[in-house]
Amino acid sequence: MARCTFTGEDNKPDxxxxxVYPFTVVWSKDKIDKNSGxxxxxxxxxxxxxxxxxxxxxxxxxxxxxxxxxxxxxxGKAPQKGEKIELTADIVKGWRLFAEIRVAPVNKExxxxxxxxxxxxxxxxxxxxxxxxxxxx
Numbered sequence: 001m002a003r004c005t006f007t008g009e010d011n012k013p014d015x016x017x018x019x020v021y022p023f024t025v026v027w028s029k030d031k032i033d034k035n036s037g038x039x040x041x042x043x044x045x046x047x048x049x050x051x052x053x054x055x056x057x058x059x060x061x062x063x064x065x066x067x068x069x070x071x072x073x074x075x076g077k078a079p080q081k082g083e084k085i086e087l088t089a090d091i092v093k094g095w096r097l098f099a100e101i102r103v104a105p106v107n108k109e110x111x112x113x114x115x116x117x118x119x120x121x122x123x124x125x126x127x128x129x130x131x132x133x134x135x136x137x
Contacts, residue, residue: 012050012051012052012053013050013052014052014114014115014116015052015103015115015116015117016047016050016052016101016117017103018100018101018102018120019100019101020098020099020100020101020123020126021047021048021049021098021099021101022047022048022096022097022098022129022132023045023046023048023054023096023097023098023099023129024045024046024048024094024095024096024132025043025044025045025092025093025094025095025096026044026045026046026053026093026094027043027044027093028041028042028043028089028090028092028093029041029089030088030089033057033059036059036061038059038060038061038064039060040057040058040059040060040064041057041058041087041088041089041092042055042056042057042089043055043056043057043058043089043092045097045099048129048132052117054099054101054116054117054119056119058071058087058092067122068087070121070124071097071122073122073124074097074098074099074122074123074124074128075092075095075096075128076127076128077095096128096129096131096132097122097123097128097129098122098123098126098127098128098129099119099120099121099122099123100119100120100121100122100123101117101118101119101120102117102118102120103115103116103117104116104117104118
């Protein structure tokens with residue numbers, strides 16, 4: 001028999017309106033991309049105020065390099081140009097950044113159906129968001 005603990009929490013919204021928001025990487029996992037076979041880090045970024053989550057991947061190949069570079073710059077973790085660094089899911093968890101998001105259909109076949117958010121780009125000219133304060137007082 002499955003057991004659970006009722007938390008009494010309300011549901012989070014499915015998505016928020018397009019715009020630029022502060023996010024925290026709250027979940028990440030090292031994976032292999034099904035299509036290319038390249039290493040990647042899958043991440044769940046949580047928006048500070050609403051708690052809405054947006055999934056994104058950092059794929060380690062030529063096509064993904066700009067996305068990785070802007071991610072590193074937006075989080076304030078960019079190394080010197082030409083410097084080699086190691087990135088893993090454990091390393092990026094907890095990193096904060098600003099990102100621009102858009103509203104998109106969950107299923108491309110049903111554009112009027114359920115909506116979700118997608119990352120448009122990581123914002124590199126706003127600095128890193130202040131630490132999130134979850135304290136109730």
